[in-house]
Amino acid sequence: MAYNLLKGKRGIITGALDEKSIAWRVALKAKEEGAVFTLTNAPVALRMGQVKELAKICEAELIPADATSVEDLTTLFQKSMEVLGGKIDFLLHSIGMSPNVRKGRSYGDLKYDDFLKSIDISAISLHKMLHVAEKLDAFNEYASVVALSYIAAQRTFPSYSDMAQAKAVLESIARSYGERLGRMKKVRVNTVSQSPTKTTAGTGIEGFDAFFEYANAMSPLGNATADDCADYVVTLFSDLTRKVTMQNLYHDGGFSSMGMSDALIEMIKPKS
Numbered sequence: 001m002a003y004n005l006l007k008g009k010r011g012i013i014t015g016a017l018d019e020k021s022i023a024w025r026v027a028l029k030a031k032e033e034g035a036v037f038t039l040t041n042a043p044v045a046l047r048m049g050q051v052k053e054l055a056k057i058c059e060a061e062l063i064p065a066d067a068t069s070v071e072d073l074t075t076l077f078q079k080s081m082e083v084l085g086g087k088i089d090f091l092l093h094s095i096g097m098s099p100n101v102r103k104g105r106s107y108g109d110l111k112y113d114d115f116l117k118s119i120d121i122s123a124i125s126l127h128k129m130l131h132v133a134e135k136l137d138a139f140n141e142y143a144s145v146v147a148l149s150y151i152a153a154q155r156t157f158p159s160y161s162d163m164a165q166a167k168a169v170l171e172s173i174a175r176s177y178g179e180r181l182g183r184m185k186k187v188r189v190n191t192v193s194q195s196p197t198k199t200t201a202g203t204g205i206e207g208f209d210a211f212f213e214y215a216n217a218m219s220p221l222g223n224a225t226a227d228d229c230a231d232y233v234v235t236l237f238s239d240l241t242r243k244v245t246m247q248n249l250y251h252d253g254g255f256s257s258m259g260m261s262d263a264l265i266e267m268i269k270p271k272s
């Protein structure tokens with residue numbers, strides 16, 4: 001059921017790779033709620049991925065941009081304003097990648113140039129986007145920025161490796177820019193800390209299936225799916241949440257407040 005929550009709003013959605021991507025689900029939901037937006041991803045992902053299909057469904061322009069390149073991001077914002085016919089009301093940052101995780105390196109054996117790449121791609125890219133948007137005065141008042149995070153920013157999940165540091169930086173940037181853009185232009189900046197979700201990035205983490213089952217058993221509401229996440233993100237883009245900013249918002253079925261659950265006890269108690 002649609003509520004027209006984003007009628008008349010213009011946005012930019014990053015990170016849709018295939019139909020499992022959280023950004024893909026957000027794009028479908030934003031379209032359903034009446035928004036117009038552009039889609040973007042790294043040039044290589046656009047060549048290989050299925051994003052053209054999504055662009056067709058959403059009647060959205062595809063604009064390639066490597067999220068680590070200020071030049072690409074400048075073109076992204078300029079072209080988006082041109083194509084959409086005005087300033088931007090919402091931005092989804094849905095980008096994460098760790099070369100160290102991809103190459104299966106243990107936390108004690110990380111390559112530092114790759115560590116820096118993880119943080120550049122997964123966190124500083126948010127800073128670069130907001131920097132470009134500010135310089136171009138690209139946001140409307142009460143625009144809403146959402147970046148996707150994970151609870152490994154606060155707690156240790158060993159195989160999440162240097163992505164834990166990337167998410168901690170991402171959440172911190174959201175607070176710092178939330179203060180700056182809020183004061184300057186009433187722009188909201190939040191992170192949504194999502195349950196483990198079966199996507200390309202998610203399943204690339206070693207032991208993901210165990211993460212997923214553990215979180216599901218711990219959470220009174222069960223894991224939040226990518227579609228659940230899309231519903232939540234759309235409310236954050238809407239005018240119904242105009243005073244929510246600088247927050248890390250858990251969207252995890254209750255996982256972050258749990259210590260132990262009956263379901264987990266059942267799963268791990270010794271069988272007599």
Ligand SMILES: NC(=O)c1ccc[n+]([C@@H]2O[C@H](COP(=O)([O-])OP(=O)(O)OC[C@H]3O[C@@H](n4cnc5c(N)ncnc54)[C@H](O)[C@@H]3O)[C@@H](O)[C@H]2O)c1
Pocket residue numbers: 014015016017018020021022023041042045065066067068093094095096097121148149150193194195196197198199200201202203
């Ligand atoms: N899947 C999960 O379990 C989970 C849980 C919490 C948070 N998240 C976060 O959600 C976000 C989206 O991930 P997803 O799970 O939908 O996976 P996904 O693999 O579908 O999306 C990750 C996206 O990042 C893009 N990307 C990588 N490098 C880029 C670059 N240099 N420039 C531009 N784009 C680049 C990829 O092309 C891809 O589209 C990520 O920030 C991820 O960390 C995922």
